[in-house]
Amino acid sequence: MALISFTDKGMYCEAGQFYIDPWQPVNKAVITHAHSDHARPGSQSYLCHRDTLPLLKLRLGPYNYQTVEWNEPVYLNEVKVSLHPAGHIIGSSQIRVEHKGEVWVVSGDYKTEPDGISGVFEPIPCHTFISESTFGLPIYNWKPQHEIYHDIQNWVRSNEVAGKTSVLIGYSLGKAQRILQALEEVTGNIYVHGAIWNVHETLLQAGFKLPAVQRITPETPKEAFKSSVVIAPPSADGSAWMRRFTNHSTGICSGWMQVRGNQRRRNADAGFALSDHADWQGLLQAVKATGAQKIYITHGFQSVFSRYLNEIGIDASEVKTEFGNEEEETQSQDPTIEQ
Structure with missing residues (x-):
């Protein structure tokens, strides 16, 4: 047996x-x-x-x-x-x-x-x-992580110059922590969806060191998002929750973004083939x-x-x-x- x-x-x-x-x-x-x-x-x-x-x-x-x-x-x-x-x-x-x-x-x-x-x-x-x-x-042949991080950083910088909110889509457990790692060099103005906040707080309490973030609530003023970065899970993409961001660009962080057509189908402004x-x-x-x-x-x-x-x-x-x-x-x- x-x-x-x-x-x-x-x-x-x-x-x-x-x-x-x-x-x-x-x-x-x-x-x-x-x-x-x-x-x-x-x-x-x-x-x-x-x-x-x-x-x-x-x-x-x-x-x-x-x-x-x-x-x-x-x-x-x-x-x-x-x-x-x-x-x-x-x-x-x-x-x-x-x-x-x-x-x-x-x-x-x-x-x-x-x-x-x-x-x-x-x-x-x-x-x-x-x-x-x-x-x-x-x-499916990934670029080195540091190159993908560099692409994300440049995209965020260009959105900041244009006064846009950079909305990055990634899983709350795994992908969100890597996105934060990429963002640490370029901004401290990071907002997160509640599902990502819950994982973030759990990891901080367990002793992991992660960049500071702010949780998005109904009370968060819309002007706070200008030139900032938002991290949200895939479930938020296309939902009513996203309507609070007016002038924004959406970037999806997923191995599926290796295929260009997937970015178009998801109606994203950018795709980063960052996979776990x-x-x-x-x-x-x-x-x-x-x-x-x-x-x-x-x-x-x-x-x-x-x-x-x-x-x-x-x-x-x-x-x-x-x-x-x-x-x-x-x-x-x-x-x-x-x-």
């Missing part, structure tokens, strides 16, 4: 009697990171990295949590489990599972270029590697670095990526999961969005 099986509740280790990132409530859940498609409520207990804990509490509420440091082994029914950096978002981890000499690694979501915030992706030697393929097409996932080369490098004899592809461009791996002599298969939709903010979660 395989060390990890794919069930209707999620990835299950029968020998250890635990699930990894289950999408239904279970007794024991081991969590790679705090995005909503990987961390869901209702389980009896959760094991995660220490930096993920405050984010899980924010997202899920009070539960029975256990935390570990990276590379700190724990034993679940004689199965050795350890967490290792995935580089995706703060606290994101790969899960290494070892039993009777067999090693599997569940990567969750990951990126291979260090971002200075999320920990540095660490290839883990294993027999079987479970990988995403969100951007598993050769067209590995690009095509990053995925290939990660898979090869594990030395795994078997690869399972969970979500993304599964058929293309797995077919290519098989063509180059790496045994790969697709598996069906419920991962892949990180958009966790909805209008109902933030009372300011309809103002």
Whole structure:
């Protein structure tokens, strides 16, 4: 029997009697990171990295949590489990599972270029590697982070000169913190949507150092936004919440902006291909670095990526999961969005 099986509740280790990132409530859940498609409520207990804990509490509420440091082994029914950096978002981890000499690694979501915030992706030697393929097409080839940051900074400066508000769209957890990192050099006049404010405050209370921001409320005067920067989640784009910004330009921060047509379809003024996932080369490098004899592809461009791996002599298969939709903010979660 395989060390990890794919069930209707999620990835299950029968020998250890635990699930990894289950999408239904279970007794024991081991969590790679705090995005909503990987961390869901209702389980009896959760094991995660220490930096993920405050984010899980924010997202899920009070539960029975256990935390570990990276590379700190724990034993679940004689199965050795350890967490290792995935580089995706703060606290994101790969899960290494070892039993009777067999090693599997569940990567969750990951990126291979260090971002200075999320920990540095660490290839883990294993027999079987479970990988995403969100951007598993050769067209996805990211520019270095510092170049993308430079593009964002220049765009913000040009908007400031024109007296425009720069509205940057990105996920509240992961992308927003990287956008702030890019903005730190060019402005201290940063406003954020309530969903981003909640994550920001949680991270500050957990001891992370982040640039100062101001929360947008119904009382925030419209003139305050002139020549300022606003960070908002994708759920706010095109909503009534956006109407408070009159003379503004919108920039979307997403790997999907690598394809020019996506910027036009989203009716954005600018697109920055800033992604928290590995690009095509990053995925290939990660898979090869594990030395795994078997690869399972969970979500993304599964058929293309797995077919290519098989063509180059790496045994790969697709598996069906419920991962892949990180958009966790909805209008109902933030009372300011309809103002």
